[in-house]
Amino acid sequence: MKKRKVLLKICSLILVLGYFSGIFTATSAYAQEDILTITQNAGYQTNEFYKPKASIVIEAQTGQVLWEDNPDLKWNPASIAKLMSVYLVFEAMANGQFTLDTTVKATDNDQAISQIYELSNNSIVSGVDYPVRDLLYATLVQSSNVATVMLANLVTANDEAKFIHMMNDKAKKLGMTNSTFYNCSGAETGSFNGYYKPEGIDQNADNVTTARDLAILSYHLLKNYPDTVTYTSPTQITIMENTPYAEVLENHNYSLPGLAYGYEGADGLKTGSSPTGGFNYAATAKRENTRLIEIVLGVGDWEDQEGELQRHAFGNAIFDQAFATYEYKQLLPKGNNTINKEEVILEQDFYGVIQRNTEPAFNLSADKVTLNTSLTQVSPTIKAPSVGFKYAKKLKALQHSTLLKNGNKKNSLSTFFINGLLVILGFLFMALSKLFKKEPSETGNAKNISPLFVLGIILVLVGIGLSIYTVGVGPWI
Structure with a gap:
């Protein structure tokens, strides 16, 4: 008895050790396959200093997560916040408020903002009419803060605070549960030198979001407004062509084909960088039928501008892994x-x-x-x-039901008549069996069950069974 108890304890100990050993091994294996290792194995020169703080990859049609690392870490997205502003601009156009050809007359404030050296901008001249189309290119290609402000003011008739509330309301509606916006462009309100100042909004606050929330935003943006990539894919474009105000814009998304980290199939979305957010990247790429969306946040440090390139190395590497592992296709x-x-x-x-x-x-x-x-x-x-x-x-039964409604009732009625006749005959035979039942002889050898009675039972069961079949499937004749 003692030996048996000892053996049971030994076996239990082995099972427990094996269980935790398996967990440790699996965790270790997963930890080794982190984004830094994946990127280095893909051939990119990088190190721990540039490792992103958070990242995620989703499939653009289904919204399914193919890769994630700290996806719910709250972070300052910098200029990636412009994607929410652009979403509201596209929504306003879809609602008929204005069109791509609608022009916005630049104000003195707009011109002043465009001349703030510390902000990413394009040239704006007071009194000049700028088409919405060109302002979208300036926002998404050049990451222009002044163009973003001009579009936001167009949506709300110059109510700057209203637009911020719209951004936060839309975030909630889309399911972005960890996002709060304080400005429309990603730059602190205080950095606009008073030329952009939404009333009642904290001037010194950074926008806050997560990799997951930005992936949700990008998913809805591409799903509802697929033309977005028209404005995020050019590596270079000239706006205000054939006017004295023509300007060439350069894209900071170096993963676009033809640029330093060119990636096959890449066609947007937006980069962003700031002193508190480091270098961030929202991207989309399509190969065959599969379109992916990825978010990479917190690459490197603002003081080291190499992070502007390194974010694309990490983004390309996890894109490679996702494209190599998964595909979107017809399954049935x-x-x-x-x-x-x-x-x-x-x-x-x-x-x-x-x-x-x-x-x-x-x-x-x-x-x-x-x-x-x-x-x-x-x-x-x-x-x-x-x-x-x-x-x-079930569909077959529905088809038979449709035939009945269309006038072909004869077969069904005939079938039910025969089914009923079988049941009636069955009961008749069972009754007759009582009449012809033999009296028991003195020796007691008379059979207890009459053949007529057995036949009656069979007919009743067949009639009921065929009736059930007729209701469930259709006429059997």
């Missing part, structure tokens, strides 16, 4: 399919994200087909891909 065609041994009919083609060189698995729930995956959604407000379906047998 519209129409007849067999899923989990069930014959179903899909309302439309089903697309989703899957690891390359693997076979998808599916779930049937209520009237939806979903992908059985370990990937999570970047936000609970963004639902996982699904497609409606009907079971094939």
